[in-house]
Structures are given as C-alpha cells and as structure tokens.
Amino acid sequence: MSKRVGHLIGGEILIEDGRSQAIYNPSTGEVSGEVCLASVEMVEQAIANAEAAYPTWRDTPPSKRAQVMYRFKSLLEEKADELCQLISEEHGKVLHDAKGELQRGIENVEFACGIPQLLKGEHSKNAGPAIDSWSEFQPMGVVAGITPFNFPAMVPLWMWPAAIMCGNTFVLKPSERDPSSTLRIAQLALEAGLPKGVLNVVNGDKTAVDTLLHSPKIQAVSFVGSTPIAEYIYNEAARTGKRCQALGGAKNHAIVMPDADLDNAVNALMGAAYGSCGERCMAISVAVAVGDEVADQLVASLKTQISALKVGSGLDNSNEMGPLITAEARDRVKGYIDAGVAQGATLVVDGRDIQVLGYENGFYVGATLFDHVTESMSIYSDEIFGPVLVVVRVKNLQEGIDLINRHEYGNGTCIFTRDGEAARYFTDKILVGMVGVNVPLPVPVSYHSFGGWKRSLFGDLSAYGPDAIRFYTRRKTITQRWPSSGVREGVSFSFPS
Amino acid sequence: MSKRVGHLIGGEILIEDGRSQAIYNPSTGEVSGEVCLASVEMVEQAIANAEAAYPTWRDTPPSKRAQVMYRFKSLLEEKADELCQLISEEHGKVLHDAKGELQRGIENVEFACGIPQLLKGEHSKNAGPAIDSWSEFQPMGVVAGITPFNFPAMVPLWMWPAAIMCGNTFVLKPSERDPSSTLRIAQLALEAGLPKGVLNVVNGDKTAVDTLLHSPKIQAVSFVGSTPIAEYIYNEAARTGKRCQALGGAKNHAIVMPDADLDNAVNALMGAAYGSCGERCMAISVAVAVGDEVADQLVASLKTQISALKVGSGLDNSNEMGPLITAEARDRVKGYIDAGVAQGATLVVDGRDIQVLGYENGFYVGATLFDHVTESMSIYSDEIFGPVLVVVRVKNLQEGIDLINRHEYGNGTCIFTRDGEAARYFTDKILVGMVGVNVPLPVPVSYHSFGGWKRSLFGDLSAYGPDAIRFYTRRKTITQRWPSSGVREGVSFSFPS
Amino acid sequence: MSKRVGHLIGGEILIEDGRSQAIYNPSTGEVSGEVCLASVEMVEQAIANAEAAYPTWRDTPPSKRAQVMYRFKSLLEEKADELCQLISEEHGKVLHDAKGELQRGIENVEFACGIPQLLKGEHSKNAGPAIDSWSEFQPMGVVAGITPFNFPAMVPLWMWPAAIMCGNTFVLKPSERDPSSTLRIAQLALEAGLPKGVLNVVNGDKTAVDTLLHSPKIQAVSFVGSTPIAEYIYNEAARTGKRCQALGGAKNHAIVMPDADLDNAVNALMGAAYGSCGERCMAISVAVAVGDEVADQLVASLKTQISALKVGSGLDNSNEMGPLITAEARDRVKGYIDAGVAQGATLVVDGRDIQVLGYENGFYVGATLFDHVTESMSIYSDEIFGPVLVVVRVKNLQEGIDLINRHEYGNGTCIFTRDGEAARYFTDKILVGMVGVNVPLPVPVSYHSFGGWKRSLFGDLSAYGPDAIRFYTRRKTITQRWPSSGVREGVSFSFPS
C-alpha cells in the first residue's frame, strides 16, 4: 500500500500523520491506498491560507484571473487520460464514462473563462437628476465546497472555477472515497498559474465538514450529496450566517408515451439507468409507461438489452457498466432488490448474483429491472443509487405527472414523445427542476444552471452557470451624485499641491 | 373607539372576534382603534385562499397579470392623500414624508409592470446537435411577506407586487402597529382587478408569523424587521424548507471628507438622520468626520440646523419631524441618550425633554446630536431607531473604512467628497451593500435591488428589483430533442400504432 | 366636407393652407375630409420644435419620462372607442379589428413604460487595475418615423414611444390616407404630460418624406411600407448619414402538414388571409399544402368558410371583413385576380364581383381563393395586399421550405403540425424572421422585436422590443481611472474655497 493522499493547502501537498481511511479499487475490491482525514487544525490552516490569498486575488482584474482558467482547460485536456485513470481506479466507473464526466467538468471551466462578461453589473444613468446608480457583484471572501464520490472530477469543477473567477478563494472538501483525481485537478490549476492559497483542498470526514461549517471565515458553502446531509448542511449554514446551496437526492422518472420512438427511448433508458452503475443524481430510476401496451414492449426491450450489457472492471474500456463504489453500497442495493421482491414487484432481471470473471471481489451488482412497481414500495420511494430501474404503469400522461409531482424529490425527469403538445404540457406542469424532452439525462449545459426542486435542492440558486455567478458574489449598489466643486465651471482653478 | 382593522382574505375583509391590539396615533398618543390579531385558523384560511387562487393565476399570461399593476399604480396615485393620511395617523411620520414613502412604493409597482420583460428565460439553440435548451422562471406557489411598522406602505410593495407578477399568490402579515394603509393598499389591488385570493392580508403577531413559517404550503418568506427576528425567521424557514430573505437592522455611517461640500453634507445629514424620526433602516446614524477641522465645522453646522428643526404632529405638513411609533420606542431612545451621556460622549443637542404644544402626550423625542462618540458606546454599536446622530472622529478615510467594516451591520453608507479617487476607493472597499457618493440615503431605485451585507440581510438575494424576480421564481431548465417521426420527411403520414 | 386634418407641432395643431388630399371612408366610398400635405417649411418647423425640446427631455430621468407613458396607456384605453371609430372610418377595417390593432399598439406603450430597466448599461469593475468601464445608451437627438396606412394606430406606436422614452424627440409622418387616429393618439400623449415639441406629427407626401430624409438634424429614421420605398428610404438615409430601419413588403406562407389539426389550420388561415382585408404585412397569402390529400381537404374547407364570411362596412361590428383602403387598391387587387386566372391558376372563390348592399360605392373585394398556384404566377410572386389566398401544393416539407426560401421576402411564416421534429426543423431552416408554429400571424409580442429577413427589412435592428432600444440610442463606453489626489490618503485636506 503505497499511496497516502493528503491535502493541498497554500500551494503545497500536505500529508498529515493523523487519522486516515482506506481507498479501494471497486473493480477489484482491493485497497489501493489511504486518504488523510483532516484534523480541525488542518482545515483551519486551509481556511487561513484562503483568507491570506483573498485580498490580492480579489483585486486582480477578472480578465487576468480568467487567464488561469484558459491554461487550466488546456491542461485538463492534455492530462485527460491520467485523470480518467484516477477516476476509474477509485470510483470504478468505466474509463469512457470517466471521460464523459471530465468533459462535462471542462465545460464548467470554459464557462468560468467568460467571467469578464458574466460579472457585469447594471448601470443606470440619471436614476435621478444627475444621479447615477450601478450594481457591482463583488466576491464574498473564502467560500467552501463539499462534494460527493460519484463525480470526483466534475462536481468540484461545478463549484470552484466559478467561485474563484468571481474573486473568492476556496476550500474544497471532496469525497474521501475517491480523492485522487480531485486533488490532481486542483494541482493542475496551480500549474496553470493560480496563485497559492486561492484554491485549497482538504480531505476528510465530518470533522472537516463541521470545521468548515462552523468557521466564521467561510462566507458560503456549496454542497452536493444526499438529502439528509444536504439538509443538515443547509441548516447549519443558516445558523452560522453562511450562504448555502445544498443539492441532495433524486428519483428521476422518465415517462414513455404511446407515440414515443420506442427504440430511441429504450436506448436512452439503458444509458440513463445503468450508466455509472446508477450512481448519478440524474440517473433515471423510474420508467413510467403510459398504457400497458407501451409497458409490455418497453419491459421486453429493456430485458433484451440488459442481457447484452457488458459489466466488468471500469478500467476495461470495452465494458459498459462497472462496480458500485463500496461493498456497503453493493449490499445496500441488493437489500433494496430483496425488498422489491418482498413487497410484490415483478423482478424481470435480477442483478444480485452477477459474477465478473477475474474480479470476484469487486463491488458489482448487475443491471436490475422491476415491473409493476407501485408507489408504496421502497424501490420506488427511495433513491437506491444503484443499477435498478423500476417500471410503473399509468393510464395516461396526467396520471404520470401526478405521480412524479407527489414524490419528495424533483431533480430531473424526461418525457419520450413525438408530440409537441404532450411535451409542452409535461414540461410546464411537472414540479421538477431539469426536464428532458426525449433527452434522458437533461443535465443542463454549463452555461445554464443545474438545480432540482423540492427536497433535491436546498437554497435559492442553482449550481454552476449563471446562478453560480450570483451565488458566489454579493450585490453592491452604488448611487452617486457629484456636487459642483467649481472645477468644471472654472471658478477655482488651483488645486492643493 | 370606532375602528377595528381586520384581515383581507379571499377578497373579503374579515373582522375576527378574538385577540386584538390597540392602534395609536403617535402624534397625539391617543388610541385610534384596534387591530385583530389573527388566530392560527385565520392564517390558515388565508393560506388556503392563496392556494386555491394559485393554479389559475399561475397560468394567466404575465402580460395579462401586468394589467392589474398598471391600474393599481393609477389607483395608488389617485388615492395618495387618503393613504398618506392613514400612514401618518398610525405611524406618526409627517405627511410629506408619507408621500415620499408612497412614491417609492409606487415605483416598485412600476417595476412589477415590466414582468413580461423581466421573466424572460434564456434560450440556447443547438446546445448539442439538434438539441435546444432553455430556462423558465416559474412561480413557486404561495409565498409570504412579513413587514415592519416603519414603512407600512412601501415595504409591502417591495414584496407582493413582484411576487404575484411572477405568478405566485401571497399572504402578507404587516406590522400590527400601523395596519390600515397596508390593508387599504391591498384593497386597491383588488379594485384594480386582482383576482380574489391572489393577495391576502392577515394582521397579527407571533402567532401569525409562526403559522406562516410552519405551514408546508408556504414556499418562500420575505421579511423586513430587526436582526434578531430576521435571524429567527431565516433559520425557521431553512428548517422548514422555505426560501427566505430576511432583512434586519442597520447602523449606517456617513463619512465626511475634508474636501466635501459641507453645506451639502449637512443638509443631507439632517434629512438622513432625523427624517421619519430616524425610524428608517437606511437612516444615517453615524457621521464619521475625517479630521478635527471637518468635525468641528460639521458639529457646529448640525447644531445650528437642529435648532431650527420643526418637530410636531405628523399630520401638520409644515413639520419636519414627527413622533416615534410608541411610548416604548420613545423611552428606549431616551434610554440610549442617557447611556451615551453616561458612557462619556459629548451631548451636543439633547432631544429628551422636547415639548410639542398641544401634543403633550405624543411620543416625541427631539433631534439629538452626540460628538466624540467611540466604538464601545452603545449609542455607536446599537441601532437606536430614533432621531439620534452620533459623530465619530477619524484621522483619514482608511480609518473610517476600517471602522465601518468592523460593525456588525452593513446596510447602507455614504461618503461626502468631491474627489473621484476617494469615492472609488471607498465604494470598492466598504463591506456595505448600498453605498452613496454624496447621496445620504442610497436606497436603490426600484429597478435595482435593495440589500445590506453582514447581519443586515440573511439570504442570497436582495429585495425588489431584479433579485426579487429571481427570488420569487424557481428556475426550470428544459433540454429538448425531437426524434424523427417521418412527418417531416413525408415517409410516413400515418402514425405507428 | 368639414374635416381638415393638420399637423401637431410644438404641442399645437396647425392647419396649413397649402396642398391637401382627400380622405375617404372606404366603407362608403365617400370623401370625409382632407388632410394637409406639409410644405418643406412646415416639416422644418416640426424638426426645429423637436430640436428645441431635446436638451431638456434628454436630461429628464428615464423614470420620470416613463410617467408620461403610464398615463398615456390609461388614456388610450379610455378613448379606445373613439380611436377605433376613427381608424375604421378612414381605413375601413371592422371595428373589432381596429380594437385589436389598438391593443397591440398599447402593448408597445407598456413596453416603453419599462424604460428604466431597458436603458441599463453594462458596468465592469476592474476592467484593468483600478480601472472601471461601463456603457451608456444615450439618445440620438431628433428622430423620425414614416408609417403606412394599414395600421394607423399601431405602427406609429411601434416607433415613437420607444424613441422618446430613450430620450429622443420625434417627428412622425404618418400615412396621408387615414391620418386622424394617428394624430388623435399623438394629442393624447400630450394630454398625458408629454412636453411640447417632444412628439410632432406632420401629414404629407413625398415632399415631407424627403425633407425629413435630407435634414441634417434628423439622426435616425424608422419606416414601414412597401419594399421599393423602404429601399429608397434606406439608401437615402445611408447617403445622408442617418441610422435607418426600413420595413418593406411580405408574402407570408403557411405550411399545412399532413398531421396538422386541419380545423384549427383552416380557422387560423381564414383570419390570417382575410382579416383586415389582407392589408397586413403579416397576412398569410400563400397556403402551402403538403400532399394532395391535405390540399384537397384544405381547399374544400376554406371554400365552405369563405362562403359564410360576412363582408361589409367596417363600422358594423358584425362584419368580418371590410373594404380595401382606396378604389385604386381595389382595382389593383382585381387586376391580380384577372392575372391569376390568365396565368392558369384555379380560381376556387372569386371575390371580384362582390356587392355590399347599401355600400355599393365602397372599395370592396370579396375573399378570393386560388388553387394550383405556381411559383411563376404574379399572384404568387407579388404582395397583393388584398383578400387573396393562393394554395401551392408541394410533396413534402423540404419542398415547401425551399419554395419559401427562394421568395424575395422573408417577413412571416407559419407551419401547422403536431409534430415536434417537423416544427423544429422548419423553424430552424426557414429564412424568415418571424415564424409561427400553429400560430398563423406570428407577430412578436411587444417585448420581443418585429423584423423580417431578406427584402422585408432593410437595416440591422428590428422594430420595437429590445432592438428598438438599441436602435434609438447611441452606445457610449466610458473607461475611468482616478489618480490619487491626496484626499483619500489625508495628505492634503484643504480645498479651494
């Protein structure tokens, strides 16, 4: 066991002696290293470095700050293979999937390059007689991000590039499960010219999180994770006077209409349900079939496709689905499948007993499909975060919409149809923040913003895109009037020397 | 005692039999009526009415919703005298001051008229190949506002016009001290064509506030009041999953530079410190004089002007300053003056013993001026919310900026100078949300947004203006791709069955 | 003959003795008055008045300028019946149609009310080190508008409200065919508080137009009319250094797809083809049927509906279609029908011999329908500006798109379909500025902008909406840096007295 992953503070990698936690390769089930779990003091050191770097960084013109992002984008592209390897080794997702993740992350860096345009305030001449007024969007100071294991490259890149381009300095607490790609990416930002202390990474657990939450020096917190933790973070932030956006869980439904292009829908669902082993907050985990005819065809087609799905090590790019993140995750998912059977759902494809040759200790669960699922079953109500797709049958679109709108989550959803009116009605009435029309994973592009509704997001503003600029800045409004000094009129020409 | 002020629910004025509280005329000290204090049931009835009105109102095109605002603006202008009379009778501010307040409120109505423009989402063609993506800013449902006594007309108009123009329905809980103008204004909105239930007003106290806060049907809360209550509201809202903006207290400093136009500065300070008897969250309560020369001149000029200030009944338009809102407020302010003297400040003008002929029972405190005030005195640290101006002397601008930046509040501030560089430096470095350059009360115009920093505002988004549109809506992002159906190509005119 | 319509200059109605032209009531064919045709001197007087009013108006805060628009909107609503009567008497359109026109005009006034928001410039803090930069959109000075007969109320309201809200002053040269409503509306603006000289109206012909075009004091010209005149205006404006937008002719096609809701399409086409007797630049004059089956059904349904169409005096609100504007227009339209027959089109319904009882001298042509029309026929290529709808048959959508894209005009178009993909493909590929999906007259709402492509619009910027704000202003970019003067640092405290 060679690897010990530390922190990045003030431009230096710091390996702490204290507490640590094992890092696994989920594809093999073996321990590949360990990650330092930051002490309170280490987190405070990171904050102190961020605080020290702030005044100079704040006053650096945005166009100059942006130069770091341009170089950083180039470096990310150059080092893509290395980064994807790191992602796959610690997360388990297949390399091509890691590449997709990284690409999405790079797009957030691109958005951040546009900061001179994005930071523009509004200027009003003659708000009153000879009175002008304008708004500035000023940085806040030190802000923090806390990110989940499922996108170790992308989700941090949702946060800190926008935050530091706005003039803030940053402390990132990534997931302790797969910390290496996150840390490497942060190092690349320094290679790209980011001044030391502007971006700091602390690995850790609840100690680190709570230290960030309770520090009076942290002005804002962005979080992505599960709903209970999101809610805790949001309330703690409120209590301690921090701005907060906390993204939580999801249970994303796809409605399949009778007029849908079914081949297209099935292909889309396969990727959306089983891609990244279902460990995506935008994964489709419920297919809502409108009418039994559609449902029967859909289930049959999915069953056929699942049988051909290649499951195996994430590091083998010919695979389509890799393992789950941990043994605990694997067991939890299997428990949900057990419960689904017990609660009366029809188990069409059972992924519990999958064997991956040569990788018998990996954390695998095979693609699983349930039919005839009802609202009261835990496989319907809970976010399983695994490769389990459940089919619910409804009579018409309205019934499907009502079902979705009753669920506690409202992250993403999708409708498959060719009909303009059905699509418009659905997108209008659905209480979900990100909506696809024939697009199964309607993750907004980087120049729009990412945010669910209901218990999928705590906070006013969504992640990345235009909302992130607003989130990471404070509005300052200046109202200005100049009394005459005689200089203009030529009354007084002399000036104190 | 004839007047009993009730609620406006579902388009009807409801007078409740239960608890009530006296309404005073602060100019005379007499009780002029009483206001119902809503029961839990009454508040729930208001919420239920708002909920019932929501679906239809939500689907009314914004341009049609705006028609109500245009007519409402006309009605407010038509009824201005009546409204100002109500304001002055229950709040005590002088009629011309009430007119100013109403005018500012009307400007928020004007902004809300522009809702079709303001609600525009962003549309991206070809976000991917033949994939389009756009954002919609959808209403949230039922939202609530809780407003303070000091601007019974204006502050509610900061909130509900924008909120309902975004398609929400509203429950307003105004101050129970001076409820009549608020209620009358809401009635005018109904006269202007607002459908019943879209705007509801409940008068009340903590019972009403808590019922709103704990109702799962309320999606968002806007609050203006004191900082402790703002903090309570914000935390309760976070706990119960509501969006919240909570505006609290202030201690607004004006820096007077040696090059300032002193006559202009003194005139400005007189209005900013003593207007509305200091009961404004944007009142200037600290004058920071840069250099003793400026300080001496400033104090001398202010003293002269204060001696000429006309204090008396708010209903006499020749007066310049009226009474405080209650006897308790009067006593609290006097207590602060006592403390200032005790703590060693120089009391230049003492307003404690003012006598207003014919209005001996009114809640008056005269304009008060302290010099040589220091940071540790309670007259410096606390928001007095009365006609007390304190002068702090500093050596240079930097010292003044540091002083301001140390204060817990960061609502408004102002610099008096003729120098471009001093002004730019000040506006850049000051940790205050609303900044004036030779403008003593830099309240943003209605098409910008109002918000302090630090403990003056809890929440991400400011009040009124562009931020209000974002606050009162949920972002929904739609990503759309259309698979071929054969209709375009003419291949198949009949639809797959 | 009692009525002699004059000019509105400097706030006064001026009746000129010189040249004049008869005004007809097209419904009866009778002369109802005459209109002064302005001399060069009269136009120059109007320009001079606009010039004199400019400096004060320019410096009036936008929010104060907007107050005029709010009152003006109220007045237009109050006087709607009177205005529609004037429109119908001189133009001939049916009263309910005049009401629709006026309503659309009022919506442009509403947009103009939002000028404080719309005029905002962009502010960049730290464009360089301690350098700020912002844009202001300043008024241009005196600008002119030249408007057509077919919308005497609406088209002028596209122009001058936005122009004067931007701070310009205006000279309007409306159509001499139906000048009364235009003039009355301008008077209402003055009643609403518009200062004298800010808006001036001169009636006239080419003399007036050329005087405006050649005056060095006119900074910009907006024109709506026929393409040859639009082109002339645009070139003259270019030659004389004026900004110009010149909207010309149209030949708007509606594509009817095999999957369209045919009843809906036929109803829509009836209004779009025959409403206002086809005298609309957004009228649908070509129906493109995809497939013979659709074509046959479409023609049959249209024929049935045409037979029930009520044609008669515009002043009788039970009518659906009124007369054309002049006897010449009537004869020109009949000539086109003759030509259509001669060129081989199938005349399905012939409107040439219509008789309107009691209105035998009115300028009527009945609703006319051609089938089997081809690209080379003049009824296809030319803008007839009368109640003539031609049906062209194509095999598929692509053929229809190619047809439309070959036409010299590109104002409006529409597709009738239920298919998302067909609609998206059409709206993407069509070289037309305003596109409807199941919306036959896709006139943008007032907060979007109106503009055709190809020879339907000369100029960079569209009419009304956001583009109008850019059109009626000059961008000024200010870059500011303040050198130290010692005032901030406290080096020099004394200021010249």
Added chain:
Amino acid sequence: MSKRVGHLIGGEILIEDGRSQAIYNPSTGEVSGEVCLASVEMVEQAIANAEAAYPTWRDTPPSKRAQVMYRFKSLLEEKADELCQLISEEHGKVLHDAKGELQRGIENVEFACGIPQLLKGEHSKNAGPAIDSWSEFQPMGVVAGITPFNFPAMVPLWMWPAAIMCGNTFVLKPSERDPSSTLRIAQLALEAGLPKGVLNVVNGDKTAVDTLLHSPKIQAVSFVGSTPIAEYIYNEAARTGKRCQALGGAKNHAIVMPDADLDNAVNALMGAAYGSCGERCMAISVAVAVGDEVADQLVASLKTQISALKVGSGLDNSNEMGPLITAEARDRVKGYIDAGVAQGATLVVDGRDIQVLGYENGFYVGATLFDHVTESMSIYSDEIFGPVLVVVRVKNLQEGIDLINRHEYGNGTCIFTRDGEAARYFTDKILVGMVGVNVPLPVPVSYHSFGGWKRSLFGDLSAYGPDAIRFYTRRKTITQRWPSSGVREGVSFSFPS
C-alpha cells in the same frame, strides 16, 4: 526578393500569378516582398469556399465551434514573437507595441470563446395562453471584413472570431501594406481546427473590395479605414442589401483640466499621441488645455519629454516610436506640418528633419508638437495619422466640450481631472463614442464594444463585444402553440391518416 504573399482560400495558400504590389519594411525603406492583388475570380473563389463551408458550420453547436477559439488563443500566445516580428517588419511599429496590439487581438478571441453564453436568445413562456415565444440569433451566411494597415493583427481579430463563432463563414480582405501577420494568424486558426473554408483571406485592392461589395452572396461587411472609404463602403452595402458597419477617421481630443495630475497627463499624452507613430484611430492628436497656466506647463513638459523620445527601427525594442507606413504617408504628414506653420500655429517641436542613423531610408517623421492651434487650421481639422500633437487653449471645460462637439469626428476623447463632477459632466455631454477619464486611449475592453459617433462610424452597431454578436446574427422570433392531438389526453393513440 523572396516573399510573395498570397491568399488563404478553402484552407490552402494560393499564390496568384497576376497583379501584385510591393511590401516595404518601413524601418529601412526597403522592399521586402510583394503581395498578390486578387482578381475578381480569386475573390469569387473565396466567397464560393465560404459558401460551401457554411451549412455544416452553421449547424455545428456553438460550444463545439468555441473549441477552435480556445486552441487558437493558445496558438496565438505560443507564436506571439513570430507574429510581432511580422507586424513590425511590415508595419514598422516597435515590437513591444506590436505585442500590445496582438494582446488586444487575443482578448477578442477570448470574448469569442464565450459564444454559447453570448448567443442566448430570450424565451417567454405564456406570451399568450399556452403560447410560447422566443428569439434565436441565427448566423447570416457569408460575411466579409476589410481591414486597415495600422493594426494588421488586431482589427481582423475584432471581426472574424465573433463572426464565425456566430456560425457565419468569412472572407477577409486585409490591408495590402502589411498582409503577412494577418495571413499567418488566419493559418493558425486552421491549425487550431477551424474547418477549411470557414475563414478565407484574400489580399487585394479596390478590385477585391468591390467584388466583395457587389457579390449577392455576402450578407454583411465590417470595415475599418478612413472616413471617405467607410462612407463609400456603407453606401454600397446599403445599395446592395448588405448589413454594414464602417469605421472611419478620428481626431481625438484630450482635455487637461487645471486640477489634473499633470505628470500623469503628460505621460499619458506622450503614449497616446506618439505611440505607433500616431497611426491609431484612437490616438490623441489634440490636447485641449483649460487655461493658459495649464497650457504653458503642459507644452513645456511635453517638449521636454519629446526631446528624450527614442525614435528608430521598429525591430529594435528599445525604441519608443518607429516609422510611418510608407513614404507617401511620411510626405503627407510633413505636408501637414508645413501647413500648420503656414497657417500660424506655433511649432514647438518639429519632427520633419529627423535622421535615424543606419535607417536613413526609413519612413520617419519625428514627434511634432504645435501650440496655439485654432479650429480653422488643417492640422486641427484633419486626421493627420502621424506623430503630430496640437495644443488648443480654451478658457473652461464648457468651451472645450463645445469645440469637440463641433468636430466632424467623434471616435475617442479623454479628460484629465481629479474632480468627480467635471468628469461626469464631460462624459455625459460629449458627443463622442469612447470616453476616457484619466485614460488617454479609452479603447473599450473586448467584452464591451468599440464605436465612435458622428462621421467616425457608419452603422447602427459597434465593433466587437456585445454589439458584434448582434451585428453578425439575424434575429428570428418564433411563436409556438400546440393544438391537442389526443396523445396527451390518451384519447387517441393512433394518428389521423
């Protein structure tokens, strides 16, 4: 003579046999090569290539198009030395000045990287009941740029990056005086991945210009050059139905107020007047001194500094000023100096007889300073485009403003003052498009737009920045309503045949 500069068409460098013109090294006066002057056929070939590349490029998602710009920026930075060498060799400006030019050009590339954000249209939900409306900013097709000798790298980069990022394809006709850097930069864009034919460069003279202007395939023309040519281009474009922005000449005034930081002003003026040998459209060529005291000091200081100015070969980076572009330019500038003397101005420093050792045949004129210049002199009225600064004396700011506002040009201007009110008054009242406050060359940063007023710019929209996005796109407004098809309701699942 080895070098023969050709064209870049369809991704290939084409060397034409026909007409050509010598390229000089202005620092030595020697011929360094020759440039092909494109025939009509060659220009048409470029247009044809651009036309062929258009459909695919147009449909490439903006975010994908942007990838070319990111790589292009990197390449420009990598090749900066080579490019600056080319600029200096053919233009004569000193290398560090070439570097500044290139840097400004790169900033325009950065702005263009943000195209996904910049191209967003506006989306209105419920513009009417269940009717949505949105705007798209679509590319125009093939557009052209014609650029001047003075910024061979920067000015082309103002144009084509924005144009092609909007989805257009481009034909560039750069100056035939210094074509090599322009061409090399275009090649780098292809190296960065730009598809062949998207950007084409034709070198040439009036033949090339007129071929572009008269081609019906060119949709828009951007031009930067002298005012007479700008006017010609603009009128020809109007006549042939093209969108056009044509930037012409300038005579930029700097006002020096009595309270100005004079050292700062003098330093600023030295660079602004003599940098790039005065061959900049934003060069300051008139210093307006307010009061004789300021004037005397200013002239004395300038004289001192001019005496120390290092003039010599552009390729020697220790020099501060290089030669003019051609012998003709040198003689024209000397002629103006002669005229200034003849017309009675005080020649303070005479640059006519400068000798640059070792570079006796270079096209040098020394820095020249006139005092007591009046409005009627040709050295005041004309754009000299050489190192000649004239001082005009006025009594007060108003007189200075009036002087500037009377001049035919209105490109840039600047005020030197420390006084907030003087600056605000000046920036408000001055009829000039780009205004500096203590910033001598107020060239807007790339995310604002560049445009003069009066005869300095023909066209509605400014160059680069936000206006460029509007200029290079056509607005399309779509209005959409979906009639029910039964699919949503579940009434009919089969499609009408």
